[in-house]
Amino acid sequence: MSARHLLLDSPAMGRRVHLWCFGDVGRPLVVFPSNAGVAHEWQKGGMIDALAPLMAEGRVKIYCPETNVSRTFSGEGSVDARMAHHGAYERFVLETLVPFIRKDCQSPDAPMVSTGCSMGALYASLFALKHPETFSRALCLSGRYRASTMFDGPSSPELYLNDPLAFLPNLHGAPLERVRQQTHLTVVVGRGAHEDGCIRETEEFGGWLRNKSIPHHLAFWGHDSRHDYTWWRRQARHYLGQLF
Numbered sequence: 001m002s003a004r005h006l007l008l009d010s011p012a013m014g015r016r017v018h019l020w021c022f023g024d025v026g027r028p029l030v031v032f033p034s035n036a037g038v039a040h041e042w043q044k045g046g047m048i049d050a051l052a053p054l055m056a057e058g059r060v061k062i063y064c065p066e067t068n069v070s071r072t073f074s075g076e077g078s079v080d081a082r083m084a085h086h087g088a089y090e091r092f093v094l095e096t097l098v099p100f101i102r103k104d105c106q107s108p109d110a111p112m113v114s115t116g117c118s119m120g121a122l123y124a125s126l127f128a129l130k131h132p133e134t135f136s137r138a139l140c141l142s143g144r145y146r147a148s149t150m151f152d153g154p155s156s157p158e159l160y161l162n163d164p165l166a167f168l169p170n171l172h173g174a175p176l177e178r179v180r181q182q183t184h185l186t187v188v189v190g191r192g193a194h195e196d197g198c199i200r201e202t203e204e205f206g207g208w209l210r211n212k213s214i215p216h217h218l219a220f221w222g223h224d225s226r227h228d229y230t231w232w233r234r235q236a237r238h239y240l241g242q243l244f
Contacts, residue, residue: 001022001023001024001052001055001056002021002022002023002024003020003021003022003043003048004020004021004022005018005019005020005021005039006018006019006020006021007019008065008092008096008097008100009096010092010096011095011096012088012089012091012092012095012096013068013088013089013092014088017065017066017092017096017097018038018039018040018065018066019039019063019064019065019066019097019100020039020040020042020043020063020064021061021062021063021064021104022043022048022055022061022062022063022064023055023060023061023062024055024058024061025058025061026054026055026058026059026060026061026244027059027060027061027110027111027113027244028060028061028062028063028101028102028105028110028112028113029060029061029062029063029112029113029114029115029240029244030063030065030093030097030101030112030113030114030115030127030135031047031062031063031064031065031115031116031120032065032067032114032115032116032119032120032121032123032124032127033064033066033067033069033116033119033120034116034117034118034119034120035069035074035118035119036069037066037067037068037069037070038066039064039065039066040064041064042062042064043064045229045232045233046229046233047229047232047233047236048062050233050234050236050237051236051237051240054240054241054244059244060240060244061104061105063097063101065092065093065097067089067120067123068085068086068088068089069119071085072085072086072089073086073119073122073147073150074119074150079151079153079154079155079156079158079159080156080158082151083156083158083159083162084158086158086162087158093127094131094134098112098134111134111135111136111137112134112135112136112137113135113136113137113138113139113240113243113244114127114128114135114137114138114139115138115139115140115141115236115240116140116141116143117141117142117143117229117232118141118142118143118144118198118227119143119144120141120143121140121141121142121143121144121145121187122140122143122144122145122147122164124138124139124140124143125138125140125143125145125164125185125187125205126162126164128183128185129164129168129179129183129185129214130161132178132179132181132182132183133178133182135183136182136183136184137183137184137185137186137243138183138184138185138186139186139188139236139239139240139243140185140186140187140188141188141189141232141235141236142188142189142190142195142198142202142227142232143187143189143198143201143202143205144197144198144201145163145164145165145201145202145204145205146163146164146165146166146201146204147159147162147163147164147165147166148163148166164205164208165201165204165205165208168205168208168209168212169208169211171212176212176214179212179214180212180213180214180215183214183215184215184216184217185209185214185215185216185217186216186217186219186239186243187202187205187206187209187216187217187218187219188202188218188219188220188221188235188239189202189219189220189221190220190221190222190223190224190225190226190227190231191220191221191222191223191225192221192222192223192224192225192226192227192231193226193227193228194226194227194228195225195226195227198227199220202218202220206218221235
């Protein structure tokens, strides 16, 4: 199994962005890190080793970009400034990362699977719901889906569009049908330590996916399932083995 560290030039971000790539052939999996935002997080957390059998079988190639979460959802400053940073990151993913991955996989139309744990689950859900033509599947582990709680003061149009529990209840018509036809979300949370807020928001998120008839699978693991990589490794092996 190959492992590569790259720096991608991003006009949107105005700098080079760290990316780790694992595997040689297979369908692309894009991993969004949690609150630390670093590209090597899944490698350090043992997730890459946990998924090594899938890579050895040629079923998946894993791409782990960094995020600028410390300047957006977990940062400080005005809503407008923080959302501008997130908009730049979204453009990086769509305009730089996705074309790079498709070229790397030698597949110009390759559909992506997005995934992430904790804060990464918010990113994974957003890319699947906002860009279903590109991200046809998402695996969201122990996520928070009410982004507005991370900001003080009034919301904004940009924050609304990046807050699943804000925009999803109002999704209807052609935009809703676009999501229904092109993507599927697997949303998972444990009932153990440090999962309380995630449980509440996962229940609400899953309820709106059901209400809107968006293809999804909602799963609650037991009271021993904690908000940590010990359990995320097990969950990733279980669900990604089904998705790939």
